[in-house]
Amino acid sequence: MDTIEERLRAIEDREAIRELTGRYCRLATGGRAEDIVELFTKDGGIELDGTLERGHERLLAVYRESFDAVRPIPTVHNHVVELDGDRATGYCGLELRMVADGEAITAAGHYEDTFERVEGVWKFAHRKLVFYHRVPLSKGWA
Template sequence: MTLDLPAVTAALTTVPALPDGDTAALAAAVRTQADRQAIQDLCALYARAVDDHDIDALVAMYAADGVFERRGVPAAGSDAIRAAYVASFDSYRTMLHTPHPGVVALHGDGTASGWSHGHAELATRSTLVLASYRYEDAYRCAEGRWRFARRSITFMYAVPADRLATSFGGTDRIRWPRTSPEPADYPETAPTWDSYHR
């Protein structure tokens, strides 16, 4: 996803003044903050559910027609989402996801979008994989509850712990156990990656 970072930064960091005595505007501002907090809580609770292997909680965090996408491979609908997470849980005995703060843009129609990033330690039976990931999200509010309409994950790196130092400086930073090295999903693919040379 291409992100116009200067425009998004300006939009999300500019606080409009509220007209004096406009209770409707104040109520709308309070609702905006409540919606943003609910979405941020959803993302934090998601990380806990993944680490606890709480499959029912995870599936319930998605809309009924939601999509979980991992590196371009989508799982659509509750059954497919459940299967995707079960496969991950079967591969990694112990997982620790540390989400970092993200941003949320409300669209005013019960939908929102956002992105966040984080780090993870993922233990298989034979090795520890270290990963840095980014989520691009679409959210939907129904009956007062925010859920994921789509959650897409990509990776800056995913490598066995003993290979991080030797692989981090290269582009082939996706090195899941028993797979051939692959190029990282970002940041080299960003259209701005080399733009500072202009």
């Protein structure tokens, strides 16, 4: 059985990781590409539609381009976090509303994450975004 200190550390780590994903959403809603990049390890990456972009310089370019094209309002939920020392893996569901070219878009999916603790702070090492649907709100997803 784990000690109380180990159990408390696990609770604190899980909460820090949940807060990291929430901070990501808040920064995305504000279009704050520079701040989002700081949530990643130096060689961290994001994967979308089979394309992986890695490192702060590439991530900054990707997020700036994305925020120039769309205004996202993401919400994450249903977190599952598996801890392994200074590394962790996670899953969280995603509901996304955005405006692209003046049109309201609805999307849903999930993130598959790998996290690393860097100098005592949890960061994204890898984020994979899997969409279930991404459609104009006027058309719906059914």
